[in-house]
Amino acid sequence: MLSLESITKTIQDWLFAKFTPQIALTIECVIVILLCITLFAVLGLVLVLLERKVAARIQIRLGPNRVGPGGIFQTAADTLKLIMKEGLTPDAADKFLFNLAPFVVMMVAMLLLAPIAFAKNFQIWDINIGVLYVSSISSLSVIGILMAGWASNNKYSLLGAMRSGAQIVSYELSAGFAVLTIVVLTGSLQISEIVASQENGWWLFKGHIPVIIAFVLYIIAVTAETNRAPFDLAEAESELTAGFHTEYSGMKFALFFLAEYINIFIVCAIGATLFLGGWMPLHIGHWKDFNHIMDYIPSSVWFMGKTFFLIFLIMWFRWTFPRLRVDQLLNLEWKYLLPISLFNLLLVTVIAIMGWHF
Amino acid sequence: MNISSILFYAISALILGGGILAVTSVKIFRAAIWLLFSLIGIAALYFWMQVEFIAAIQIVVYVGGIVVLIIFSIFLTQHSGKEMNSPTLSKKIFSALAALFGTAFVHKLIVHYDGFTYLSALPFNSNVAEIGTQMLSTTSHGFILPFEVVSMLLLAAMIGCIVIAMRPKNEIKNNSINNIENN
Amino acid sequence: MFLKDYISDVYNGVTSLLKGMRKTGYYFTHSKEIITEQYPDNRATLKLADRFKGEVVMPHDQNNEHTCTGCTACELACPNGTIKIITKFDITPEGKKKKAIDAFIYRLEMCTLCNLCIVACPSDAIIMAPNFEHSVFDRSKLTKVLNKPGSKIKEGIE
Numbered sequence: 001m002l003s004l005e006s007i008t009k010t011i012q013d014w015l016f017a018k019f020t021p022q023i024a025l026t027i028e029c030v031i032v033i034l035l036c037i038t039l040f041a042v043l044g045l046v047l048v049l050l051e052r053k054v055a056a057r058i059q060i061r062l063g064p065n066r067v068g069p070g071g072i073f074q075t076a077a078d079t080l081k082l083i084m085k086e087g088l089t090p091d092a093a094d095k096f097l098f099n100l101a102p103f104v105v106m107m108v109a110m111l112l113l114a115p116i117a118f119a120k121n122f123q124i125w126d127i128n129i130g131v132l133y134v135s136s137i138s139s140l141s142v143i144g145i146l147m148a149g150w151a152s153n154n155k156y157s158l159l160g161a162m163r164s165g166a167q168i169v170s171y172e173l174s175a176g177f178a179v180l181t182i183v184v185l186t187g188s189l190q191i192s193e194i195v196a197s198q199e200n201g202w203w204l205f206k207g208h209i210p211v212i213i214a215f216v217l218y219i220i221a222v223t224a225e226t227n228r229a230p231f232d233l234a235e236a237e238s239e240l241t242a243g244f245h246t247e248y249s250g251m252k253f254a255l256f257f258l259a260e261y262i263n264i265f266i267v268c269a270i271g272a273t274l275f276l277g278g279w280m281p282l283h284i285g286h287w288k289d290f291n292h293i294m295d296y297i298p299s300s301v302w303f304m305g306k307t308f309f310l311i312f313l314i315m316w317f318r319w320t321f322p323r324l325r326v327d328q329l330l331n332l333e334w335k336y337l338l339p340i341s342l343f344n345l346l347l348v349t350v351i352a353i354m355g356w357h358f
Numbered sequence: 359m360n361i362s363s364i365l366f367y368a369i370s371a372l373i374l375g376g377g378i379l380a381v382t383s384v385k386i387f388r389a390a391i392w393l394l395f396s397l398i399g400i401a402a403l404y405f406w407m408q409v410e411f412i413a414a415i416q417i418v419v420y421v422g423g424i425v426v427l428i429i430f431s432i433f434l435t436q437h438s439g440k441e442m443n444s445p446t447l448s449k450k451i452f453s454a455l456a457a458l459f460g461t462a463f464v465h466k467l468i469v470h471y472d473g474f475t476y477l478s479a480l481p482f483n484s485n486v487a488e489i490g491t492q493m494l495s496t497t498s499h500g501f502i503l504p505f506e507v508v509s510m511l512l513l514a515a516m517i518g519c520i521v522i523a524m525r526p527k528n529e530i531k532n533n534s535i536n537n538i539e540n541n
Numbered sequence: 542m543f544l545k546d547y548i549s550d551v552y553n554g555v556t557s558l559l560k561g562m563r564k565t566g567y568y569f570t571h572s573k574e575i576i577t578e579q580y581p582d583n584r585a586t587l588k589l590a591d592r593f594k595g596e597v598v599m600p601h602d603q604n605n606e607h608t609c610t611g612c613t614a615c616e617l618a619c620p621n622g623t624i625k626i627i628t629k630f631d632i633t634p635e636g637k638k639k640k641a642i643d644a645f646i647y648r649l650e651m652c653t654l655c656n657l658c659i660v661a662c663p664s665d666a667i668i669m670a671p672n673f674e675h676s677v678f679d680r681s682k683l684t685k686v687l688n689k690p691g692s693k694i695k696e697g698i699e
Contacts (some may be wrong), residue, residue, distance in 0.1 A: 022361070058565045062577040097391060129410045129486060136414040139422030143394060146429050150387050162433055169426060189486055320565040321558065336551060 004122040004300055032124055036113055040262055045075045047261040050308075051315055058319040079254065087250035090153065097151035102248065102255035105144035109262040111137050115191050116269045119279050119300035123192065130191035131179050134270055135172070138225065141263065142168040145227075145234070145244050148256070152247040160243025163326060164227055164234030170333045171224035171231075177341035178218035181211060181348040182274045185357060191273060198277040200285055207357050210347040215275045217341050222267035223314055224329070226260065230321035231329060264311060272306035279303040365406055373399035381453075384441045387432055394425045411486050594654045595672040597624075597647055599687040606695040607688055609666035611642040618661035623652045631693075641694055645687040650680060 011031070015024040049064070049072065056063025064071035089095055115130045117123040127133050142165050149161020183189055185207055186197045197203075203211050224231040235243030245256045272278060279299035283291045324332065351357055376396030383389040397420045404413035445453075493501050568574055578587055601607050611628045629643040645667075659669055667687070677683060 054569070057569045057572070057575075060568050060574045060576050062575060062579070065579075094385065094387065097388065127410055129414050132414045132486075133410065136417040136422065139418055139426075140398075142426060143391075143421070143429075146426070146433075147391065150429075150433065158433065162430070165426060165430060169422075172422070187487070316562060316565065316569070320561045340551075 003298060004119045008122060036110060036124075039113070040110070040258065043265050044258040044261055045079065047265065047311065048075045048078070048257075050311070051261075051318075054312065054315045055319050058316070082254040083251055085250035087252050088247075090247050092153045093247065094151040094153070097147050098247075099252070101144050101148035101151060102252045102259075104147060105141060105259040106255050108137060108141045108144060109259045109266065111140075112263075112266045116266065117191050117195055117273065117278050118303055119298070122279075122300070126190065126192050129189045130194070131183060131270070131274070132189050134266075135176055135179060138263075138267075139168075139172060141259075144259075148248070149244040152244070154247050156240045156242070156246045157244050160234045160240045160246070164244060166326075167227070167231060167234065167329060168225055170330060171221045171337075174217050174333065174337040174341045175221035175225060177338075177345050178214045178221060179270075179274060181207075181214040181345055184345070184348050184352050185211070187352075191278070195273060195278040195280055198280050198283075200283055202275065202277040202280070202282070204275045207348065208351065210344050210351060211275065213340070213344050214348065215271075217337055217344070218271055218275070219310070219313065219317075220337065222271065223317055224333075226263045226267060226314075228260075228264065228314060229318040230323050232318075232323060233326060233329060264314060265307065268310035268314065269303075269307045271310050272303065276306045276310075277302075278306075362406075366403075369399055369402045369406060372396070373403065384444065386436055386442055387429070390425060390428050390432060393428070394421060397421050397425065411489060589671045589673075593671040593673075594656060594669040596649055596654070596670055596675065597652065597658060597667050597687070598670040598672075599645060599667050601689055601692055602695070605689060605692045607666055607692055608664045608695050609642050609645060609688065610664055610694065611640055612663065614661045614663060615658035615667060618657045620655065620657065621651045621653060623648050624658060642688055647685050647687050649675060649683040649685060 012024075012028070015027055018024070019027065052074070053063045053071075055061075064074035067073040067077045089098055112134060114125040115123065115127050115133055117126075145164045145168075146161050149157045149159075149164070152158075182194065182203055185203060186194045188194060188197075198206070200206075204215055207214075227234045233243075234240075235245065240246070245253055248256060279302050281291070281294035281297060281299065281302050283294060373396050376392045376394075376399055380389045380392035380396060383392060397416070401413045401416040401421070404410070404416055492499070493505055496502050578589075580587065599607050599609060611626055613626050613628075616624045616626050625646040625648075627643040627646065628640055630638045631641045633639050654669070656669060659667060675683070
């Protein structure tokens with residue numbers, strides 16, 4: 001059967017048979033980098049189009065429908081336009097940091113791609129601290145935003161960056177606690193082991209109500225962490241024009257925009273891995289026949305399906321809920337999400353120790 | 359020279375270069391960013407040594423926590439686009455002396471323990487579960503006591519913060535009355 | 542009861558959010574709700590809302606009669622000076638003079654479609670029509686005379 005696993009194995013065997021190990025490794029690195037960049041470009045195009053279409057349907061409109069059949073080339077045309085545009089740098093800006101910031105944001109998004117398991121045995125780096133790596137690297141993304149806000153030398157940018165910083169730093173806590181509930185149940189931080197532990201059912205179904213609560217908390221917290229509506233105070237159009245990327249134009253703006261969507265993909269991929277079993281097909285306990293039928297669907301399809309389901313959920317939030325005020329945002333985190341997730345973690349620990357989960 | 363040592367020297371150059379630029383930069387925000395690169399370099403060094411857990415903690419605590427805190431205090435106190443005054447000559451001399459003494463002290467320590475040739479006889483175990491067990495174990499090499507002492511300290515700090523941040527009820531009432539009178 | 546309030550807060554918050562999501566989810570799954578008109582393509586079958594306001598018109602019946610008495614209430618009500626009414630005096634068969642409109646001049650380029658003239662009219666002589674293709678090559682074409690040539694006031698309207 002043709003699967004991503006066999007393809008990668010064939011390529012690796014061929015490279016190692018043909019070249020010395022060093023050269024083979026270098027070639028593999030180049031292939032991985034190219035694949036990552038391609039994935040970024042494709043994801044950016046697909047997700048922006050998806051967002052616009054979902055937004056249109058929810059607001060009983062049609063959405064983009066002029067460029068290509070059903071508007072599917074709309075985002076490609078937009079990208080072309082952004083590439084052609086002039087990338088302005090304001091005169092009073094700190095030019096070095098101003099130009100560095102979009103690349104910092106982009107690099108963080110790229111680093112986060114490393115531990116994600118896209119299919120069975122198809123993963124760039126199965127690091128043994130998987131989810132800790134993800135939460136530590138994602139705390140870097142705030143630096144790029146703060147850098148952009150300061151370097152622009154613009155009051156809107158500065159305010160947007162500060163809001164964004166406060167928001168990301170506080171919501172990281174409850175996202176971390178939600179991730180910890182699964183780590184407590186699995187007993188491992190490694191992505192591959194977390195996926196393997198869900199072979200007889202996904203944690204969302206195995207872990208009773210506390211895991212469902214953790215899932216909801218995770219979705220809320222990552223929506224805030226990626227600065228998306230209803231938590232898009234950092235770029236609140238009506239108050240701050242565009243927040244931290246007010247002064248950016250052309251391709252530098254496009255990098256921020258792309259990084260936002262890549263971050264959404266990554267947090268949804270992590271959520272799918274932790275709560276919905278990653279690439280693991282839907283298995284129910286010991287129903288051998290049922291599990292066997294489910295195995296016929298390729299693992300990459302399962303992974304992408306779950307990830308895009310979560311992405312759709314987050315888009316649904318964005319086009320349904322109104323934006324929060326700053327004080328409401330911090331109240332929600334510190335008075336509701338954090339106490340609930342602490343209590344929830346305690347419950348999950350009890351469940352894990354007593355072995356009450358399936 | 360193999361790839362591993364090339365990487366080591368590249369990372370070291372990043373750390374040292376970032377550190378030097380952090381102390382010599384005249385723009386305060388740039389200094390913070392150089393410090394950030396220096397700290398990321400240290401995390402990269404931990405990754406190079408394959409102690410991923412420490413590396414991740416380094417990033418969470420120093421980069422995600424402390425540098426963000428520094429940047430926030432810069433945001434609240436400084437103006438964007440302003441340059442700092444160059445430090446006075448005496449300041450420069452004293453900081454150079456401090457750096458020199460620090461280097462000499464570290465060098466003395468290294469020489470005292472036979473330089474860089476020393477290698478650990480035990481295989482290095484960086485498994486996260488091992489770290490967790492060791493952290494909470496009560497046996498002779500366990501770290502339960504320091505762990506608990508540190509957590510008590512943190513708890514005290516947190517309660518202290520809340521007490522400072524909380525306004526007494528009657529004060530709030532007075533303030534609101536004052537506001538109404540002012541208006 | 543602090544804890545009870547807290548839990549009911551969370552419960553109310555979650556249920557109200559779910560209610561909103563149910564509505565938007567309904568719109569997402571029901572494509573027949575889409576109200577977008579693909580205008581230049583479906584010009585013939587265009588459906589406009591009843592309350593759409595495009596320009597002021599004066600309806601005439603089959604005898605070429607309107608109900609405007611020339612009272613200038615609309616002219617006074619208009620905040621922009623869009624409407625100018627020129628009156629004349631008709632001689633009735635009994636030999637009495639009667640006031641009637643000569644020209645109801647309406648300047649579309651100055652009109653903000655605020656509907657105040659329609660509200661002010663005591664005899665419902667003018668209404669808002671759903672026409673929106675107003676572009677012309679000459680600005681003077683936007684100044685219109687609303688009463689048709691040879692039209693007269695309907696019998697019994699004072």
